[in-house]
Amino acid sequence: MSELRAQLLEWRAAVTRRLPPWWSRGLAGLLIVFGIILPFLFPSSGGFLNATIIAVAYAVMSLGLNVVVGFAGLLDLGYVAFYALGAYSLGWFGSGFFFKAQVHVGVSPVASTLPGIHLNFVLILIAAALICAGAGAVIGLPTLRLRGDYIAIVTLAFGEIIGVLAVNGQSIHVGSGMTLTAGNLGISAVDSPYFPGIGSFGLLDLRPWYWLIFAVLLIVLFVNLRLRDSRLGRAWVALREDEVAAVSMGIPLVKTKLLAYAIGAAFGGMSGAFFGTYYTVVNAAQFQFGFSIFILAMVIIGGLGSIWGAVVGGLALGYINNYLIPDVLNNIPSKLGFNFQLTAVEFGIFGFLLVIMMVLRPQGLIPERRRQLELTAEIAAADAQLAEVPGIAGGGT
Amino acid sequence: MSATETPAPPAVAIMRAEHVTKQFGGLVAVNEVSFDVPQHSIVSLIGPNGAGKTTLFNILTGLYRPTEGRILLGERDITHARPDQITKHGVARTFQNIRLFGAMTAVENVMVGHHARMRAGLFGSIFRPPWVRREERETRERARELLAYVGLREPVFERLAAQLPYGDQRRVEIARALASEPRMLLLDEPTAGMNPQESQALTEFMRAMRDDLKLTILLIEHDMKVVMGVSERVTVLDYGRKIAEGEPAVVRADPAVIEAYLGKQDS
Numbered sequence: 001m002s003e004l005r006a007q008l009l010e011w012r013a014a015v016t017r018r019l020p021p022w023w024s025r026g027l028a029g030l031l032i033v034f035g036i037i038l039p040f041l042f043p044s045s046g047g048f049l050n051a052t053i054i055a056v057a058y059a060v061m062s063l064g065l066n067v068v069v070g071f072a073g074l075l076d077l078g079y080v081a082f083y084a085l086g087a088y089s090l091g092w093f094g095s096g097f098f099f100k101a102q103v104h105v106g107v108s109p110v111a112s113t114l115p116g117i118h119l120n121f122v123l124i125l126i127a128a129a130l131i132c133a134g135a136g137a138v139i140g141l142p143t144l145r146l147r148g149d150y151i152a153i154v155t156l157a158f159g160e161i162i163g164v165l166a167v168n169g170q171s172i173h174v175g176s177g178m179t180l181t182a183g184n185l186g187i188s189a190v191d192s193p194y195f196p197g198i199g200s201f202g203l204l205d206l207r208p209w210y211w212l213i214f215a216v217l218l219i220v221l222f223v224n225l226r227l228r229d230s231r232l233g234r235a236w237v238a239l240r241e242d243e244v245a246a247v248s249m250g251i252p253l254v255k256t257k258l259l260a261y262a263i264g265a266a267f268g269g270m271s272g273a274f275f276g277t278y279y280t281v282v283n284a285a286q287f288q289f290g291f292s293i294f295i296l297a298m299v300i301i302g303g304l305g306s307i308w309g310a311v312v313g314g315l316a317l318g319y320i321n322n323y324l325i326p327d328v329l330n331n332i333p334s335k336l337g338f339n340f341q342l343t344a345v346e347f348g349i350f351g352f353l354l355v356i357m358m359v360l361r362p363q364g365l366i367p368e369r370r371r372q373l374e375l376t377a378e379i380a381a382a383d384a385q386l387a388e389v390p391g392i393a394g395g396g397t
Numbered sequence: 398m399s400a401t402e403t404p405a406p407p408a409v410a411i412m413r414a415e416h417v418t419k420q421f422g423g424l425v426a427v428n429e430v431s432f433d434v435p436q437h438s439i440v441s442l443i444g445p446n447g448a449g450k451t452t453l454f455n456i457l458t459g460l461y462r463p464t465e466g467r468i469l470l471g472e473r474d475i476t477h478a479r480p481d482q483i484t485k486h487g488v489a490r491t492f493q494n495i496r497l498f499g500a501m502t503a504v505e506n507v508m509v510g511h512h513a514r515m516r517a518g519l520f521g522s523i524f525r526p527p528w529v530r531r532e533e534r535e536t537r538e539r540a541r542e543l544l545a546y547v548g549l550r551e552p553v554f555e556r557l558a559a560q561l562p563y564g565d566q567r568r569v570e571i572a573r574a575l576a577s578e579p580r581m582l583l584l585d586e587p588t589a590g591m592n593p594q595e596s597q598a599l600t601e602f603m604r605a606m607r608d609d610l611k612l613t614i615l616l617i618e619h620d621m622k623v624v625m626g627v628s629e630r631v632t633v634l635d636y637g638r639k640i641a642e643g644e645p646a647v648v649r650a651d652p653a654v655i656e657a658y659l660g661k662q663d664s
Binding site: 222223226227230231232233234235237238241242244245246247248249250251252253259263 | 485489499508514518
């Protein structure tokens, strides 16, 4: 087994050596082209394209959470809060919900005759990103003095607070008979994205929706890649590795951590705004704690801290959740003579997948270079060696 | 004995601690300690285990706030400054138990050390205008130079810090501290775990650093050979109090110091 693995690694190294230096760029270009033509290969309103759109939007969220959890090492269990805030940004600024207002910026001719605030989807995306970045920083503030598990508890609580606020927002009056949210009734009749020259997106042709969220994914991916190899990205990893050493090297703790929260939240908000318009309703029941865990599972299955891992994890769970289980495998139990549908046990399936993943490949599908090395035995040996050196084990005076 | 009669500083003090006290609950870890670090000198801080040396280091670098007293860096009061601000003002340090960023390469570790001297912010990092590219490139080059300066060679540069041998980790830590372009370098037991030859080499290296980089060095050290060989001044702590201070030869002969290290003589 280990010989086989060594052989495989050797082959991989040999292949990598022979590839020209531009191969990774070329591969990225090919993937982008494939991503653009993908919807032509499938029916324009079918289940597969629908699942793809949702999976890509998940990948965007997964990338956002990866900044917080993967890069900066801040375990955030309340990420659903930014899904909620992003979706509500769409609800607030892209529907007739605030019916007393009359604001129209760059929307379709139909929408511009309706009451309420109607902004172009691009503006809503920006608004969602900004609102969530602000909220992310606010949620980050009380966790600054905390570490590890304690951060997880505080963020979890914030996720719940936003959820409860969403449900009860229909009793919070913001004047003129308007409320903050519509609770479990949901803000419905939200605008579809509209672009001059393209028109409004309809639900019979899903391709424009796909290209829209694919473009968002590319932007978020670009920002992630740039940040990873930058002064800021290094500062996040340094804080994750050793907070005391990092601040002693001149990294401002508060600013750097809050930036991680804000950026991660902004991506979640963009994806949330997209979901708001794609699902055509912003309903408080969507924002459950389980969703935070779902996104976290994407990051972990993909490989904590790995950008491509987050994308693959998001796509994988997106497809499993929205295509494989409901469309492809759903009837298998009944064919085997059982009286239930597979969708009824989907959380069981996810749990099973997570366990299998952790046993077989704890570093994730596409592990980050650093984590991959961390998990090898070589480092364990090096650690054991370090522990023998006097002055390493104990603290100082 | 000589805690009260502090000798006049021989040169301009780059760092000055005035009546610094640090209490942890009922424990007084550092008690009314005052001392000067003259510019361009090498000063050792010694004392038995538990004397408060590392606590004092942590106060000087901003990791702890002193309960009382104040710290001056040149003319600037840094008593309440954050660690990253103090680094920016030109104080860098290493740790007793090496604290490298294990999952980063040696070069990346040193590049993190340069953080305070870089300007790229969020948007600079995302859009990478030419000046950011130049800053990144120069930081990387500088990091490699510093690693070479502390005596490391090429294949080590791109290896993960956690995978390096102990001696190399110590060197990377010094390079990382130097990357912040400090005026003053604080070394916490730099020779811990080294054999006599390595300690000797490090002693010489400290002098070279001081002269090459116009540094002032404050070190905590247990190896008396290193202390006597390298320091121009020695400050001795015991139970959080300063019990002696002065030139190495004088301090070595001080009965209070001997008592602190060896216990009271009965005869």
